[in-house]
Amino acid sequence: MIKIIAGEKGTGKTATLVEAINAVATEDNNVVCIERGNRLDQLLKHNVRLINMEEYPVKGFDQLLAFIAGICSKDYDLTHIYIDSVRKVISSENIDGIEEFLTSLNAFLEKSSIIATIVVSNSVVSLPEGVKQYL
Helix, strand or coil: EEEEEEEECCHHHHHHHHHHHHHCCCCCCCCCEEEEECCCCCCCCCCEEEHHHHHHHCCCHHHHHHHHHHHHHHHCCCCCCCCCHHHHHHHCCCCHHHHHHHHHHHHHHHHCEEEEEEEECCCCHHCHHHCCCCC
């Protein structure tokens, strides 16, 4: 299952993300948060695994999908994946290909009970129709 948090810069997407992560970060859940940088490390509960994408050579949606698949193959108990600012994570200002990425990610996640929440820094009206179904 995929959820999208969308909005323009300064609309509180990251605050919403932090609140959502901390709400599910219990002993029963295994949570991963992917971001570029370390800005969330002091805001999240200690049991959330933070992944700083600056440490990995991931560029583009295809490589991000492969990276997520690798995380899932390593951790069978994973329950939630959060991606803060997907454009920063893939090192691109362009979100071309996001529909295909979400379709592929959704197909991959259907085989599990993992919930993925992704922050997209775009106005909701400017998002492609295939992305709006995940809002």
